[in-house]
Amino acid sequence: MLAGRELTDALLVSAGTNTKKALRKGRKARYSTTTSAEITFRATPLTSRVVSENVLGFIEGSDKKEEVVVVTAHYDHIGKDAEEVYNGADDDGSGTVALLEMAEAFSRAKAEGHGPRRSVLFMPVSAEEKGLLGSEYYSEHPVFPLEHTVADLNIDMIGRRDSAHAVGAPYVYVIGSDRLSTELHAINEEANAKYVSLDLDYTFNAPDDPNRFYYRSDHYNFARKGVPAIFYFSGVHEDYHGPGDEVEKILPDLLEQRARLVFYTAWELANREQRIVVDRPEGSK
Numbered sequence: 001m002l003a004g005r006e007l008t009d010a011l012l013v014s015a016g017t018n019t020k021k022a023l024r025k026g027r028k029a030r031y032s033t034t035t036s037a038e039i040t041f042r043a044t045p046l047t048s049r050v051v052s053e054n055v056l057g058f059i060e061g062s063d064k065k066e067e068v069v070v071v072t073a074h075y076d077h078i079g080k081d082a083e084e085v086y087n088g089a090d091d092d093g094s095g096t097v098a099l100l101e102m103a104e105a106f107s108r109a110k111a112e113g114h115g116p117r118r119s120v121l122f123m124p125v126s127a128e129e130k131g132l133l134g135s136e137y138y139s140e141h142p143v144f145p146l147e148h149t150v151a152d153l154n155i156d157m158i159g160r161r162d163s164a165h166a167v168g169a170p171y172v173y174v175i176g177s178d179r180l181s182t183e184l185h186a187i188n189e190e191a192n193a194k195y196v197s198l199d200l201d202y203t204f205n206a207p208d209d210p211n212r213f214y215y216r217s218d219h220y221n222f223a224r225k226g227v228p229a230i231f232y233f234s235g236v237h238e239d240y241h242g243p244g245d246e247v248e249k250i251l252p253d254l255l256e257q258r259a260r261l262v263f264y265t266a267w268e269l270a271n272r273e274q275r276i277v278v279d280r281p282e283g284s285k
Contacts (some may be wrong), residue, residue, distance in 0.1 A: 003143065015143040016081075038092075052076065052126035056143060056283050061119040066255045068144045069269045070121045070227075071261070071262065072135060072218050073099040073155040074128030078241060082133045089247045093239065094159030096124050098259035105263060116270035118150060125218050128156075135218035139225050147221075150275055151184055152229040153266055154219035158258040159250040162202075162235025171199035173233040175214050179283035181228035183276040188230060191264035196257055204233065228276060231260055 007053035009018045017025075055075070061067070073095030078087030083198040087093070109115055121144060127133035139146070165171050176184035202211045214220065234254075239245040240265060241253055269276065 010268065012259070013215075021178040023278075024242065032220075036094065050127055050130055050133060051158045052134060054126055055124045055136055057103050057122040059103070059110060059116065059120045059122070061116050064117045064275075065119045067118045067148050067149050067150050067275055069116075069118055069266055070123060071102060071151055071155070071266055072123050072125050072222075074126065074134065075219055076126050076129050078129060079141040081243075082215035084243045085212055086245065087241050087275060088245050088249070090159040090234075090237070091179060092128070092155070093247070094157060094234075094250060094255055095155035096194055097175070098155050098158060098255065099124060101259060102263045102266065104126060112219050114265070116153055118270040119144070120266065120270055128218055132216075132221055133216055135221040140153045140219040145229055146225050149227045151181070151230070151269055152219050152222035152227055153233045153262050153269075154217055154222075154229060155259075156217040158232055158234045158257045160234055160237050161251065161254070162237050164235065165190050165201075166173050169199045170197075170254055171201050171234075171258055172261065173201045173213075173231075173235055175205045175233060176189050176219060176223060177230045178280070179214070180223060180226065180278050180280050181276050184230065187268050187272075187276070188261070188265045195204075195264045196261045198257060220284075226278060226281065228278060232258060232266070234258065 005019055012018050033273060074092045075096045077091060077093075078086040080086065099122055106116060106120055106122075123138070125134035125138065128135070142149070146235060174188065177188050189200065192200060203209070213233065214223075214231065217231050217233070219231045223229045239249065
């Protein structure tokens with residue numbers, strides 16, 4: 001690694017010299033001014049404590065209740081910065097609202113005698129904006145064993161349009177669906193074709209996506225543990241992480257359509273005879 005003048009001076013200061021003096025001394029002594037050395041660095045990371053809570057809503061299944069389908073959305077946002085309030089209506093108010101509506105639908109179905117075969121965990125997670133901390137904690141301390149977790153369907157912003165889809169057909173970005181399980185990918189596409197008819201945009205699912213969205217939301221903490229996952233996303237807009245992300249800019253019809261896709265995919269995962277297979281175990285990377 002090549003070091004700049006500032007770093008070189010910082011390393012030489014303890015010896016009572018600097019780069020300029022060392023070079024001058026080397027020239028006077030007719031020594032080579034080019035050398036190499038091995039330097040050992042010791043660093044102590046700065047840490048801070050964050051206290052937050054995940055919220056778990058559990059609907060027990062029937063004959064396959066030991067297996068669990070998880071639906072996640074993060075409920076935290078930036079909050080307040082000086083006098084500006086960041087309400088995060090899309091990021092991720094849209095996701096938490098969709099999650100709660102799906103939880104109500106599953107709960108009502110069970111109350112009417114049509115509950116899911118597998119259990120379903122609806123989990124609004126916290127501290128996503130601090131580095132996916134809520135989902136990371138759950139993945140390291142799962143309430144329900146990850147080996148019994150069928151899939152995670154994660155919603156992070158599904159309430160608006162981005163510039164690439166400012167006009168045109170209703171759409172949603174689908175990220176990660178085929179990374180670990182081709183069956184999960186197929187189930188999501190079949191649910192869309194049968195019930196919703198959104199344009200499914202896989203742009204951000206590309207392995208070389210420079211945005212690296214696959215690694216930037218809560219589904220990844222399931223995927224890295226081998227649990228198949230889908231990240232549903234409507235894309236970045238001009239109010240992303242800004243105070244202008246307000247409720248009046250949400251597109252309710254489009255939000256509902258996207259939520260229905262997640263619901264029907266979750267319903268199929270929870271009720272199909274066979275659990276989906278992980279046939280691409282290296283796909284989480």
